[in-house]
Amino acid sequence: MDWETHARRLAADTVRPESRWYGPLATVPRHLFVPRWWANGGGRWVLRDGPSDPEAWVQAAYSDRTLVTRVGPLHADDAEPDAEITTGHPTSSSTLPGLVVSMYRHAVIGDESEVLVTTGSGYGTALACRRLGDKRVTSIDVDAALVKKAGDRLKSVGLNPKTAVCDITGPLPGEYDRIISTVSVRPVPASWLTALKPGGRLVTTIARTGLIVAADKTPDGGAAGRIALDAAGFMATRQEDDYPPGLDAVYEQAKTAEGDAVGVGRYPVLYVPDAWDVWSMLELSVPGIEHRRTDDDDRRTVWLLHPDGSWARAEGVWTDPPTVHQSGPQRLWDELERIRHRLNREGGLPVYGAHVRIEPDGTTHLKRGAWSATIC
Known part of the structure; x- marks a missing residue:
């Protein structure tokens, strides 16, 4: 397989040749x-096996897209040939290279x-190791099997980070x-604030939003920075093999029920x-909303489904004002x-662009004008 040509193309499509990330992407x-x-x-979810289709493998691997490697508790490496999964959420992936580099930048x-x-x-x-040398990189995951798989593959290409x-x-x-x-x-x-050296920087995203936080440690043990003007979304942290069940019970109630309040929305139906920006603002206003759709x-x-039992259902044709049903202690569509x-x-x-102040206990304050x- 002539993967080097594809890796160089990926690098050229992702960064400029003089970028310090060009070499890692290309090699x-x-x-x-x-x-x-x-x-x-x-x-x-349908299993794709690279070695059985080298052309599809190289095209997928050297495209700027995320490849899901684990759904629920089942890693693609451990699945039976031709396996399919009819339910479940991604629990691990290889993030699109452009976004990895963006976070590093x-x-x-x-x-x-x-x-x-x-x-x-x-x-x-591996990208960080090629940029800095593997002795300066520590890589962690909550899943021992993922750490073992990644560690073996890093060693196979001559990289030995901690x-x-x-x-996390x-x-x-x-x-x-x-x-x-x-x-x-x-x-x-x-x-994180404890582990950051003086003047160190943390970069992450806030769960269930598109917000990238970049903040520098301050002398009081907190951090200060900004919400980036670009957006990104990642899987949330987890402590178990899979994420907790979603709000299926609330969804079953909301699927066709008459709401406590029924009206006509002002704007066309939006899948948030x-x-x-709308998604991030709504999550900050009413944390924990789960979104579903059909077309x-x-x-x-x-x-819109909430753990407290609140729900909203909006249905409409194209740009017409939708019919909106709402129920529960909160009026989610109104918000x-x-x-x-x-x-x-x-x-x-x-x-986006808001100032960030993180207290030593992790409480995060956003402000713009x-x-x-506050996120806590």
Whole structure:
């Protein structure tokens, strides 16, 4: 397999030739870190085996896209040939290379930086090793099997970073100039602030939002920085083999029931996760909403579900005002419309570019102009 040509093309498509990340992108054999992956097709996960189809393997591995390596508790490496999964959420992946590099750039990594990164497939760890040398890189994951797989593949390409099985929300195995997490958290773990060296920087995303936080440690043991102007979303941290069950019981109630309040929405039906700024603002306002959708030709139905039993269902055709049903202690669609009112009135939402102040216990304050929010 002529993977080097494909890796150089990926590097050229992702960064400029003079970038310090060009060399790592051009020389790390990504296909070795993802020999098998899960492809989402028609509502089910279908196993893809690289060695059995080298052309598809090289095209997938050297494209700027995420490859899901684990669904629920089942890693693609451990699945039976031609396996399919009809339910479940991704629990590990090889993040698209462009986004990995973007997170590293937000970290402003220096040549002498000691960095902590998250493991996943090991590909992002390999990029950091090629950029800094493997002795400056520590890679952690909560899953021992993932750490073992990634560690073996890193060794196979001559890289030997420090690896550890570790819950990233708890105590970390050292002190670092940079902590870069490609899993999302809420709130920022206090242990990160303890593990950051003076002046160190953390970069992460806030769970269930598109918000990238880049913040530098301050003398009081907290951190200060900004929400990046670009957006990203990662899987949330987990402590078990799989994520807890979703809000299926609330969904079954909301699926067709008459709401306590029924009305006509002002704006066309929006599947909120498609709009990064609206999604992030709504999550900050009402944390924990789960979103679902169905599309039938030009008719769309979306559901907003909350752990407290609140739900909203909106159904409409194309740009027509939707019929909205709401029930429970909170009126979720009303809150969404307040955010959309603000977007239309002001032409933007304040969340991206906001100032960030993280207290030593991890409580995170966002502020831009008169707007503010707290994540704890």
